[in-house]
Amino acid sequence: AQSVSQHNHHVILSEAASLELGCNYSYGGTVNLFWYVQYPGQHLQLLLKYFSGDPLVKGIKGFEAEFIKSKFSFNLRKPSVQWSDTAEYFCAEGSQGNLIFGKGTKLSVKP
Amino acid sequence: DTEVTQTPKHLVMGMTNKKSLKCEQHMGHRAMYWYKQKAKKPPELMFVYSYEKLSINESVPSRFSPECPNSSLLNLHLHALQPEDSALYLCASSRNSGRVRGTGELFFGEGSRLTVL
Numbered sequence: 001a002q003s004v005s006q007h008n009h010h011v012i013l014s015e016a017a018s019l020e021l022g023c024n025y026s027y028g029g030t031v032n033l034f035w036y037v038q039y040p041g042q043h044l045q046l047l048l049k050y051f052s053g054d055p056l057v058k059g060i061k062g063f064e065a066e067f068i069k070s071k072f073s074f075n076l077r078k079p080s081v082q083w084s085d086t087a088e089y090f091c092a093e094g095s096q097g098n099l100i101f102g103k104g105t106k107l108s109v110k111p
Numbered sequence: 112d113t114e115v116t117q118t119p120k121h122l123v124m125g126m127t128n129k130k131s132l133k134c135e136q137h138m139g140h141r142a143m144y145w146y147k148q149k150a151k152k153p154p155e156l157m158f159v160y161s162y163e164k165l166s167i168n169e170s171v172p173s174r175f176s177p178e179c180p181n182s183s184l185l186n187l188h189l190h191a192l193q194p195e196d197s198a199l200y201l202c203a204s205s206r207n208s209g210r211v212r213g214t215g216e217l218f219f220g221e222g223s224r225l226t227v228l
Contacts, residue, residue, distance in 0.1 A: 044219040098167055099217050101153035
């Protein structure tokens, strides 16, 4: 069965710091991987997705993620965070007909 | 703004009430989903409809009853709920659903916040 792990529960950064949020998945076949963001009081929005091809995926708002098959990882990165990036970030995998989420990482960016 | 519309945004109900949550999308998507999200937790899948047929039920109690009247609408009928069912209920849709090609991107509504007294 699929599972998705996010090891960072809460990350606190200052503006302009670099960000990397970890995500590991368990499914060994062809994966569909996603990062979603949930800003306070808002709906879940897709940041980026990976189905196949270039393992370095660029998303919206300057975010990118790298798929490393050997490590079963899909970490999210951003070179320089802004206060407006404060939100909950969810990694998810959707190859089996549904979308399974990790527990989420809360990002707090201090101005 | 999201293209998946959920109503009502907020609902308060007693344990003996019967109410329904509604979800609508006009993107031509053929898969629709109900998720439950408790505070500070990830969304948990409840049901998946694919081409208007229930394809996944994640062992959800029968007090939650989904219905898909057509490819654009998804309802969640609620009856005899418990206070622990209070949560944000999220509807989502995707172009496809299946174990062959995966879900693709899910588009989420803003959710219906349910409080059971």
